[in-house]
Amino acid sequence: MMDTRLAVGTAPGLSSAAPAQPAAREHIAYIAYFRAVAILMIVTGHTYALAWTHGISEDPTKSVSLFNILPALINGGTSIFVFISGFLYRQVFYGRVGYGEFMRKKALTVGLPYLIVATPLALLEIMSGTFTVTMVKEGVPYRENYFIDYIALIATGRMVTAFWYIPCAMLLFLASPLFDRFIRLPAKWRFAVLAVSIGLALWVHRPLDNLNPLQSLVYFTNLYLFGIIFCEYRVLIMRMITRNPTLVLLLAAMVFVAAVQALVLQNVENIERGAGDGWLPLGPDLMLVQKYVMILALCAFLARFGHVAHAPLEFLAKYSFGIFFAHGVVLAMLNRLPVWMTPHLGSPLFDLVFYSAAVIAISLLMVLAVKAVTGRYSRYIIGC
Secondary structure, three states, rough: OOOOOHHHOOOOOOOOOOOOOOOOOOOHHHHHHHHHHHHHHHHHHHHHHHHHHHHHHOHHHHHOOOOHHHHHHHHHHHHHHHHHHHHHHHHHOOOOHHHHHHHHHHHHHHHHHHHHHHHHHHHHHOOOOOOOOOOEEEEOEEEEOOOHHHHHHHHHOOOOOOOHHHHHHHHHHHHHHHHHHHHHOOHHHHHHHHHHHHHHHHHHEEEEHHOOHHHHHHHHHHHHHHHHHHHHHHHHHHHHHHHHHHHHHHHHHHHHHHHHHHHHHOOOOOOOOOOOOOOOOOOOOOOHHHHHHHHHHHHHHHHHHHHHHHHHHHHHHHHHHHHHHHHHHHHHHOOOOOHHHHHOOHHHHHHHHHHHHHHHHHHHHHHHHHHHHHHHHHHHHHHH
16 A cells, blocks of 8 residues: 555545645655656666767667667656656745745756856867857858857757756746646646647657757646646545556556557657758657656656665655756766777676766766865755
8 A cells, every 4th residue: 555655635626726725845755756766767868878889789779679668768758857847846836935036046056057067068169169150141151159159058058968958947947927827727727738738749849959948848848737737636646546457557558658669660769850840740759658657657656666765766866956967067078088998898788777877976976076065055056
């Protein structure tokens, strides 16, 4: 039986609007565990290049094999982050913190750390000559402008793996008044808005190389809304999905969709839309479908069994945002090392596990070092 401490509170009827006054804040263990799992997925998904590039024949994503089911499950971990952000917005901030104060906190603990970490990296990218923005007017290109280059890099997060998510997240935060209005809608309208948002995501897809924060906002908003709704009805939802038959069915469905991605569609990554791709959908976006099933499956699984690894999961969850900031920098450094300094054994699974663990460990050490030096001000430097 599920520990009731994992989902306390009342479950509002599906026909009613969300209550105007939020319940007292609680620590929900399975969401904390989920934060840890999400950062593990994100780091592992970004470690493929380091683990497999030096031996390209080792990369299973270049062939059709059962092993490809694993990358299909790991990729798209940012969707989990967005879901958790929506959940926590409903649980922690809605009705407790005004919009101005909310944005001030996010500017200091998300925007400022991003600028502190990203600015020197952006300047290195510009000074190395590997990135420049060419502006053209009436067929005549303007001269290079370092300021424009810097703005473009900061607005897209292009300089480091995963940094694209921060501009998108800031747009989500700026849209909070719309989410407040969403929470106050009657239930039928909330679900209708969620359905429309999912439809938009399946149509627009993710932006090519994640370089368009507005397109990312359109794609990920549905997961933020789902997090809000899940939080609202968490007692009822958890009561249903933690039953043994339902949990087994959800886990099986998650693996089945990943298998279809890997073995039928032969695409274990997100569908991306770039300039010139037209207006029609580019194909079935099973990654989004899979992540919805995964959210339900892992919430149920972690509620049932997460306590077995309580200490390490809570520890990773505590430093997850700092690891997110650090891991891109760590990967950028490791990917530039000579081949002999990043040896491979030729086993895809072993190399992926080894290098993912190495990146997480180094990132965590960097976070702990910054916290040791800066103390309580570390939130403004690395976000935790």
